[in-house]
Amino acid sequence: MAKSQSKNIVFITGAFVHHSCWDDWKAFFESRGYSTIAPPWPHKNVAPETLRNSLPNTAIAGNRLEALTAYYDNIVRKLPEKPILIGHSIGGLIVQLLLQRGLGAAGVAIHSVPPQGIVTFQFSFLKAGWGPLGFFTSVKKSFLMSFRQWQYAFTNGMDDNAQKEAYYKYAIPESKLIVRDTITKAARVNFENPHAPLLLTSGSDDHTIPASLNYTNYLRYKNNDSIIEYKEFKGRNHFVLGQSTWKEDAEFILQWISRQ
Numbered sequence: 235m236a237k238s239q240s241k242n243i244v245f246i247t248g249a250f251v252h253h254s255c256w257d258d259w260k261a262f263f264e265s266r267g268y269s270t271i272a273p274p275w276p277h278k279n280v281a282p283e284t285l286r287n288s289l290p291n292t293a294i295a296g297n298r299l300e301a302l303t304a305y306y307d308n309i310v311r312k313l314p315e316k317p318i319l320i321g322h323s324i325g326g327l328i329v330q331l332l333l334q335r336g337l338g339a340a341g342v343a344i345h346s347v348p349p350q351g352i353v354t355f356q357f358s359f360l361k362a363g364w365g366p367l368g369f370f371t372s373v374k375k376s377f378l379m380s381f382r383q384w385q386y387a388f389t390n391g392m393d394d395n396a397q398k399e400a401y402y403k404y405a406i407p408e409s410k411l412i413v414r415d416t417i418t419k420a421a422r423v424n425f426e427n428p429h430a431p432l433l434l435t436s437g438s439d440d441h442t443i444p445a446s447l448n449y450t451n452y453l454r455y456k457n458n459d460s461i462i463e464y465k466e467f468k469g470r471n472h473f474v475l476g477q478s479t480w481k482e483d484a485e486f487i488l489q490w491i492s493r494q
Contacts, residue, residue: 240318240339245272246306248323248347249413250366250379250388251404252282255322255475262484268318273309275302278406285406290375294407299324299415303331310337316430318491322475323347323443324412326434327421333429340431340494342487345443345474347416348451349423356444366413376407387442388473400476425454431461431494433487437470461494 243263245256256272263270277293278285285291306328310317319338321329326346333341366377366387379387381401388405389397415421432455436448445466452464467474467483474483 240315241268242313242315242317243268243270244306244310244313244317244319245270246319246321246325246328247272247275248321248325249408250406251322251475252285252406253278254282255404258480259320259475259484262481263488266488271309273306276305282402282404282406286378288376289378289407290372291407292374292376295374295376295409295411297409297412298420299327299412299418300420302412303328303420306332307335307337315339318342320344320487321346323472324416327416330423330432331421333432334423334427336430338430340433340491341429342433342435342490343448343451344435344483345437345440345470345472346434346448346451347421347443348447349425349454350417350419350421352447352450352454353417356446366408366410371410373410377410378407379405388471390441390471391439391469392471392473392477400473404476423454426456428457429455429460429462431463433463433465433490435483435487436464436466437472437474438466438468439471440474442472463490 247253253272253274260270260272316339318340319329319332320342322344324347326343329341329343332338384401384405385397389400434448434452436445438445455462
């Protein structure tokens with residue numbers, strides 16, 4: 235497969251976090267000659283504190299995966315060339331969905347929510363996901379993780395001050411429906427389809443998306459003419475974008491992109 239040569243990157247944010255989580259990543263890749271954007275999700279283009287104070291934000295509560303994928307589809311199609319797509323968590327799932335549509339020159343899915351049909355019964359996954367799924371609660375109200383939930387689902391293993399700083403800097407309300415949509419046909423990938431080069435990364439300490447889930451995702455891809463690679467990083471939790479090791483991860487991704 236020919237090298238992509240693309241110098242444009244679209245960062246796709248995951249659930250529960252503000253799009254400013256990409257700020258350091260944008261600066262890193264821009265210093266290496268890339269043009270980058272990290273579009274906010276619909277109804278989220280204000281400060282994290284404002285969003286936290288907006289509960290029970292019904293506009294955010296109405297976000298759905300199919301519409302969110304279409305939103306990024308529209309952004310990507312308006313660019314002058316196919317970009318490199320880099321997404322985290324649900325953003326990683328959207329990367330995979332957009333590559334299915336032939337919209338990226340290459341894709342990187344960081345600790346990705348897996349496509350439909352890939353599940354695990356690992357305890358940490360079930361515990362981290364129970365609150366966001368919001369069973370027995372109104373889907374008309376957005377969900378905001380408590381700090382204690384954030385500690386388990388995102389920042390486990392970090393010291394208390396770093397966990398608190400991350401929570402107040404990035405944590406925002408989320409749609410319960412969009413979390414549920416990840417197990418529906420809105421998240422379907424045909425693993426036999428040809429696709430642009432795709433890198434899946436995982437973290438050994440991620441409670442929300444265990445590394446084993448990302449590895450299963452990787453193994454599902456079956457097109458022999460398409461590039462698919464997998465990398466597990468030791469010590470990474472679900473807050474991987476903001477951990478002290480983020481630059482090491484970004485450098486690995488940069489080198490992978492340069493080879494495509």
